[in-house]
Amino acid sequence: MAAIDIHNIVHSYGHRPVLEDISLSIPIGSFFIIIGPNGSGKTTLMKTISRIETPQNGRIKILERPIQSYTRKHLAKTISWVPQTIPIDFPFTVMEVILMGRAPHQGILGIENQHDFKIVKDAMKFVGVEHLAERKMDQLSGGERQRVYIAKALCQEPKILLLDEPTASLDLAHQVRIMDLMERLKTEKGVTIVMVSHDVNLAALYADHLLLLKDGKIVKTGSSDQVLTCRTLEDTYGCKLLIDKNPLGELPRIGLVPDKFKVNEKKDVKLF
């Protein structure tokens, strides 16, 4: 069964087309990563899946049901979305933010019961922010904040988790920590993970399925072996790349090739 089924969706902002005739299927319980150059429509694709944006054309099915047939709350219990940043102009504590993830399960005033507190506690334990519960959001580091957003999303008890570049602006240790967390979420709780990432190497290490987007069109989709070939990536990103085998296993590893290392070849940047 597919967690998400997308048929021929088309979306544009004004006259600028952002997604052109995208069709894809994301299997339940998979780790699905969307990669592509800047402005290729990755985030917009995620926004259509979470119904933040409604595509002008095409159909989206979530767990075999049309996305329009979900009520707001039901959709929030099925899919939750972790944005890159959450505004922190107002001094909520970590606990308060994570509790808000319970909103789709609560009445209009969001009155918390013991069950809600238990779920919040479990989520905090899972992402490792229990010790921060009473801290204010603006006193956290980038990595801690990202984990709080993930805990908040988990409290919605979703079947599908959407993340928009969760590792951007994090250092290496935090990157691997967040990605390992997602891997555990997939294997231990069976949550389908859909992620937008800029980091091709992280994508190669974790994704079961990859989607390469450019200019709102699908370039290639499949396993990392199929998508991350030298030819495809160089054409899509428009730069010279070095791809070898990762010593960790049968995984491609992508490296950049600066001008000064290029021999017998036309250089990308001409100086005068």
Add this chain to the structure above:
Amino acid sequence: MKTPMPFVWKRLLTISCLLICLLLPVMFLGLCAGSSGTQFTAVYDALTGSGKTDSMLHDIIWRIRFPRVMLALLVGSTLSLGGLVFQALLRNPLAEPYILGISGGSAIGAIIGILAGLSRFPGVSLIAFAGSISTLLVILFVTSGQSMVKKDILLLSGVMVNAFCSAVIMFLVSITQDTRLHSIIFWLMGDLSIAETGQVWILLLMLFPCFILLFLLSHPMNLLLLGREIAQTTGINIMGVTMALLITTSFMVSATVSYCGLIGFVGLVVPHFLRLLLGPDHRILVPACVLGGGAYLVLCDMLARVLPEQGEMPVGIITAMVGAPIFIYLLKRSKA
């Protein structure tokens, strides 16, 4: 986790009780103070009905001071809530109906209504409401899209809308040539002296349902502070909640403006201090603003009646003198 977050009802009850304990003595002080002197025991007697008070003082307390204290209470609550809602909607702790120019817009409407000789309710209130909605639309148009959150654009457009509104108001004032002039100017500076028991009741009937509605929307307001996208994917009807908040608040503000004119900065000062004390949870802040904002304006109005040696001054002067420096302080801190 050392201390689990308190159960929200328990917290709400405790804080409400504390604020009521603050509000009641303030209201008592408000009843005691006046241009005819300050009489604690007489007011106590009049309130308990022990019968020793002379009928003149009894009348002053019940017919003049009591409606005035009630009016100050209602207006303070409304303006604080107005500030609170706009701060949440625009995710900007500096937003407030007066600063954004929404009060100015309803003042234009109200003056037109007064000059046309309409009654306060429903005539003046309705035109004031139309005025506030139009300025709101202008502000939303100017700051539409992403820039809504940017402080500079929001404040600048507020300053400009305010400047335009004052120009229109001054124009209307300058073509008015009769005895209404003095009362209009006094009213413009924020004046609570028109209070009559009947009108206070009408205002209460208009405002109380709004308070309830805002309380019901307090949890969605919390979620709005995490950004529109987060709120939406957590199951909130963004459009519905935003429209309900904007219309309710504009209605409340224009109702109070048509009764009491321009009283500024209450919506800035009260929510700011309550947020510092109680945290940003709107389920607590909405009731706290009703009680605390009420107490604040009753206190300001008492000062406005006691400070001048003769007569009294408009309460808007006091609130602006307190509020403007706090605004500058907040602006300076938010830039840092």
